[in-house]
Amino acid sequence: xxxxxxxxxxxxxxxxxxxYDTPVPVAYAAVPVKxxxxxxxxxxxxxxxxxxxxGVGVIWAVQVMTAPIANAQALxxxxxxxxxxGIGCLVWLHAKWRRSIDRI
Numbered sequence: 001x002x003x004x005x006x007x008x009x010x011x012x013x014x015x016x017x018x019x020y021d022t023p024v025p026v027a028y029a030a031v032p033v034k035x036x037x038x039x040x041x042x043x044x045x046x047x048x049x050x051x052x053x054x055g056v057g058v059i060w061a062v063q064v065m066t067a068p069i070a071n072a073q074a075l076x077x078x079x080x081x082x083x084x085x086g087i088g089c090l091v092w093l094h095a096k097w098r099r100s101i102d103r104i
Contacts, residue, residue: 043099
């Protein structure tokens with residue numbers, strides 16, 4: 001049994017296809033975007049500082065975990081390595097955010 005096709009050239013729902021070809025008027029005036037001001041601390045240096053802080057935090061965490069014997073609970077009790085990694089991640093993400101908005 002063959003499936004019957006649509007009638008020749010007729011749209012199944014022609015009312016829903018209306019209006020796709022007409023341009024939409026803009027409801028606001030185009031405003032030029034100002035360039036962001038220059039920062040005192042370069043983006044590349046901030047990114048490298050964040051990466052370095054993450055590296056220091058990871059090395060410190062490995063040192064804390066392997067110093068007496070391998071126990072992960074020492075990492076939770078010792079304040080410092082996880083926080084340094086977290087701060088490094090925030091600094092690195094802030095640099096990436098600055099780089100993303102700097103292109104505007």
